[in-house]
Amino acid sequence: MNLDKAVENKNSQNTGKRSTILWRLLKLVASTSPWMLIASTIAIILTAAANVLGSLFIERLINVYIIPLTKEAQPNFGPLLHAIAVMFGCYAIGFISNYLFAVLMAVLAQKVQYRVRLEMFEHMEKLPISYFDENDYGDIMSCYTNDIDTLQQMISQSIPQFMNSALNLIFVLGAMLALSWQLTIFTLIVFALSIIIVRFLTVRSAHYFQLQQKELGQVNGYNEEMLNGLKVIKVFSHEPEVEEDFDAYNESLKVASGKAHTYATILFPIMGNMGNLLYVLIAILGGAVAINRIAPLSLGVIGAFLQLSKQFAMPIAQISQQLNSIVMALAGAERIFKLEDQPVEIDDGDVTITKDENVKGAWHWNVPQKDGSVKKVTVKGHIVFDHVNFGYTPNKQILYDISIDAKPGMKVALVGETGAGKTTISNMINRFYEINSGTITYDGIPISRIKKDDLRQSLSIVLQDTHMFTGTVMDNIRFGNTDASDDDVYQAAHLSHADEFIHHLDEGYKTIIDGNGGDLSQGQMQLLSIARAMIADEPVMILDEATSSIDTQTEKLVQAGMDNLLAGRTSFVIAHRLSTIVNSDLILVLDHGHIIEAGNHEQLLKKKGYYYELYTGKKEIE
Numbered sequence: 303m304n305l306d307k308a309v310e311n312k313n314s315q316n317t318g319k320r321s322t323i324l325w326r327l328l329k330l331v332a333s334t335s336p337w338m339l340i341a342s343t344i345a346i347i348l349t350a351a352a353n354v355l356g357s358l359f360i361e362r363l364i365n366v367y368i369i370p371l372t373k374e375a376q377p378n379f380g381p382l383l384h385a386i387a388v389m390f391g392c393y394a395i396g397f398i399s400n401y402l403f404a405v406l407m408a409v410l411a412q413k414v415q416y417r418v419r420l421e422m423f424e425h426m427e428k429l430p431i432s433y434f435d436e437n438d439y440g441d442i443m444s445c446y447t448n449d450i451d452t453l454q455q456m457i458s459q460s461i462p463q464f465m466n467s468a469l470n471l472i473f474v475l476g477a478m479l480a481l482s483w484q485l486t487i488f489t490l491i492v493f494a495l496s497i498i499i500v501r502f503l504t505v506r507s508a509h510y511f512q513l514q515q516k517e518l519g520q521v522n523g524y525n526e527e528m529l530n531g532l533k534v535i536k537v538f539s540h541e542p543e544v545e546e547d548f549d550a551y552n553e554s555l556k557v558a559s560g561k562a563h564t565y566a567t568i569l570f571p572i573m574g575n576m577g578n579l580l581y582v583l584i585a586i587l588g589g590a591v592a593i594n595r596i597a598p599l600s601l602g603v604i605g606a607f608l609q610l611s612k613q614f615a616m617p618i619a620q621i622s623q624q625l626n627s628i629v630m631a632l633a634g635a636e637r638i639f640k641l642e643d644q645p646v647e648i649d650d651g652d653v654t655i656t657k658d659e660n661v662k663g664a665w666h667w668n669v670p671q672k673d674g675s676v677k678k679v680t681v682k683g684h685i686v687f688d689h690v691n692f693g694y695t696p697n698k699q700i701l702y703d704i705s706i707d708a709k710p711g712m713k714v715a716l717v718g719e720t721g722a723g724k725t726t727i728s729n730m731i732n733r734f735y736e737i738n739s740g741t742i743t744y745d746g747i748p749i750s751r752i753k754k755d756d757l758r759q760s761l762s763i764v765l766q767d768t769h770m771f772t773g774t775v776m777d778n779i780r781f782g783n784t785d786a787s788d789d790d791v792y793q794a795a796h797l798s799h800a801d802e803f804i805h806h807l808d809e810g811y812k813t814i815i816d817g818n819g820g821d822l823s824q825g826q827m828q829l830l831s832i833a834r835a836m837i838a839d840e841p842v843m844i845l846d847e848a849t850s851s852i853d854t855q856t857e858k859l860v861q862a863g864m865d866n867l868l869a870g871r872t873s874f875v876i877a878h879r880l881s882t883i884v885n886s887d888l889i890l891v892l893d894h895g896h897i898i899e900a901g902n903h904e905q906l907l908k909k910k911g912y913y914y915e916l917y918t919g920k921k922e923i924e
């Protein structure tokens with residue numbers, strides 16, 4: 303199928319979709335500020351009406367005021383000046399209402415932009431983690447930057463100009479018909495020809511504008527990924543390959559963008575000259591008709607008609623140009639709406655958790671009862687997996703028949719090769735993903751019954767990939783518990799042994815951490831995130847390779863602090879260094895999503911199985 307045919311087909315399919323998006327956009331604008339929309343609609347109607355009235359007045363000016371004056375020996379210019387003042391008044395009203403319209407639309411566009419940005423951010427926070435697995439960060443970012451920008455431009459410029467032009471067109475057409483239907487029909491024939499050309503060009507440029515936005519998303523996505531992995535690229539000297547790939551994306555963007563703009567820019571000169579052509583043709587035709595008395599055409603009518611024909615051709619040129627921007631912005635709006643329509647995390651939990659402000663480390667469940675009352679139950683931290691099966695995607699199972707009984711206060715270690723499913727198990731407890739079958743209970747309550755926010759609030763998680771936010775060291779530790787006092791922060795830092803390096807920082811706890819901890823080592827960030835988890839003081843802890851970047855000496859110290867912290871709390875520890883988990887109450891050995899051995903260190907050593915081989919170095923964790 304050739305491209306032009308494909309473009310036609312795609313466009314006819316998209317037309318319905320576009321009108322839905324446009325309708326939704328209109329509702330969004332209307333609900334953002336109804337009075338602004340009404341005021342701007344009145345202003346734009348007034349603009350078009352005033353401009354056309356001004357042009358129509360030319361006929362009276364010539365026929366009633368100017369021609370009689372040419373026949374008088376001593377002309378009285380008073381009535382003519384009065385008529386010119388009326389005409390000026392018309393144009394002045396048009397100018398003022400047009401100005402008001404532009405200002406209103408600019409303010410309205412800012413309001414919409416602000417609202418969309420906020421809604422998108424709020425919605426994004428509620429999206430399930432799986433959404434971010436499936437979607438590229440660059441694409442999501444592109445939605446926040448390019449798409450919102452084009453949307454704002456569309457509301458503040460393209461739509462106002464489009465409406466202005468469309469209304470002008472209608473009013474001018476009415477005025478032309480009132481002056482001469484013969485000349486109007488002639489104008490419409492020329493107009494129909496120009497529509498065919500406009501349609502031909504807009505269909506093509508619309509396709510390439512959509513492609514351009516898509517390619518831009520890909521370039522941004524690739525850029526971000528490579529920026530994040532810059533160090534890895536340098537280490538492996540992959541700069542030439544990366545550059546080559548980037549070049550390919552960039553080239554596709556250049557091609558799409560070039561074609562989109564070529565079609566769009568051809569449009570304007572064609573339409574501009576169409577106006578001049580129309581002007582000349584009407585002058586010739588009108589003159590011929592009047593001279594040959596084919597139809598009763600006065601000089602005033604021809605003069606006014608010529609003025610109107612200019613006003614008629616201009617909007618067509620503008621409409622065609624604005625249509626491109628609108629189509630481009632609609633593609634952006636579609637992506638914004640798609641993100642806003644993404645289903646948020648399902649949370650039908652009715653059990654909540656409350657921290658007892660008076661007793662340190664004490665939490666309780668609020669369990670609604672059948673009679674409507676709420677039963678308060680102390681949180682113990684008993685986590686049970688019962689025959690749990692799970693896969694991130696429907697066609698690939700990751701966890702098979704997992705059963706774990708983590709009694710309150712137990713330290714449960716998960717060991718196994720890379721990709722065995724250790725992190726996945728922890729992802730099940732905090733409900734980042736939903737299990738396929740089986741049950742997970744927390745103090746006997748199925749976790750699906752617990753409100754997600756509350757469930758996560760009761761779990762402290764320290765990940766291998768630490769993330770710091772821009773702010774002071776103090777703020778970053780306090781992120782775990784915003785109510786914590788400065789002393790609590792110092793204590794947590796002390797317990798996690800983070801205070802040693804913090805004291806060596808230029809401004810100690812007040813040192814600003816930029817971006818994602820740019821100036822800190824990976825190990826130092828891990829110490830901070832352990833301190834952050836410690837301060838949260840939650841009943842259950844999950845440590846996923848939490849100490850993997852810390853040197854063995856410091857790790858031993860951190861371990862001692864952590865063991866104090868973990869005492870009395872249920873904890874799940876994932877560690878490649880077996881030395882950190884030998885004192886666990888229960889060690890689960892995972893292999894390809896199956897638990898193949900379970901017991902404490904001594905029991906597992908006695909078994910002389912997989913764990914024994916790992917521990918004695920006969921087998922290595924890959």
Ligand SMILES: Nc1ncnc2c1ncn2[C@@H]1O[C@H](COP(=O)(O)OP(=O)(O)OP(=O)(O)O)[C@@H](O)[C@H]1O
Pocket residue numbers: 435694695700718719720721722723724725726727
């Ligand atoms: N978000 C995801 N989407 C799809 N598959 C995933 C996702 N996260 C992990 N997996 C797959 O699930 C399997 C188990 O991964 P998991 O991260 O649980 O392993 P792990 O034992 O924690 O490994 P490691 O020791 O490397 O951290 C792997 O095959 C991995 O490719």
